[in-house]
Amino acid sequence: MTRAAASLATLVVIALLAGCAAVGQGGAVTETDDDFGSVDVYAVLEDGSLSPTASGLTQDVWDTFTRVATLDFAAEVVLEYRVGDSDDSDTLAYVYQDDDLEYWVLAANLATSGDHEQLVATLIHEYGHILTLETSEVSPDVGVCSTLDLDEGCAAEDSVVFAFQRRFWSGYEDAPDPANSDADVAWEFYLEHEDDFVSDYAATNVVEDLAETFMTFVLEDEPTGTSTVAEKLDFFWRYPEFVAIRERIRAEFADDLGLAD
Known part of the structure; x- marks a missing residue:
């Protein structure tokens, strides 16, 4: 499916949902979400703008993501933007593949988005997921996986995530499963190997690391x-491509975060 067709399909779904769901900020459809309780749903148009039009922190978070990933990239690969506002969730944001696996959905929690530095870091993390789990890196259509079997599919032999797994995770006998999301399992693993990780959350599984x-x-x-x-x-x-991404993001946020060249 082309980007234009996928965008149109998303708009049609939102329009259909509008007839049977609550309406939130600015006319956005409101749906139930497992993490945030409820979310306002926006379609991402081909030019990277949102439909319906967003405002306030909702728009600010989207603008920050487009600065992290570039507007062109966001417009090309993200079909839907979902926004919650839950004090009961400590999740800042997450991404997942759309039903058409070439495209992605970004979900953000306004209740945890007020700290700009933390928001930027979180959106860089989510951008990293998209870069390393897209279909050229991880195939959803492989029946038997001989490399690394992930929720998103089977890691390609030359994929970044498989190279990372072989280099840094293959030697652990107590490593969590690649699909692990249990914080207690991650914490126990982290305590055993604290010096190996940039954060305790990184010990959740190889994808989060x-x-x-x-x-x-x-x-x-x-x-x-x-x-x-x-x-x-x-x-x-x-990886020269990641070095180039690093330089671009650091230049983009140099004034915001005080990043040196």
Whole structure:
């Protein structure tokens, strides 16, 4: 399905839902969400704008994401933007593949989006997921997977996530499953290998470790030393495309976050 057709399909679905669902901010359809309780749903148009038109923090979060990923990238791969406002959730944002797996949905929680520095870091993390889990990296159509079997599909032999898994996760005998989302399991694993991770959340599974490390790679200086964390950050320095992304994001947010060249 082309981007234009996918966008039209999303708008049709939202229009149909509007006839049987509550209406939220600015006319957005409101749906129930497992993480945020309820969300306002916006379609992402081909030019990267939202339908219906958003405002306030809802628009600010979307604008921040387009600065992280670029407007062209966001318009090309994100079909839907879902916005909640839940004090009961500590989730800032998440992404997942649309029914058409070439495209993605971004969900954000306004209740945890007020800290600009934290928001930028979170959206870089989510951008990392899209970059490393898109269909050229992870195939959803493989029956038997001989590399790394993920929720999104089977990692390609030359994929970034499979290279990361072989380099940093294959040696653990107590590693959580790639599909793990249990915070208690992640915490126990983290406590056993604390020096190997940029954050406790990175110990959730290999996919989250990759995204957390990517976020740290973008926001922090080039590592020195020979620690596992330094080696994980150096992993991204070996990919020219990621280095270029890092330089672009740091230039974009230099004034906001005080990032040096």
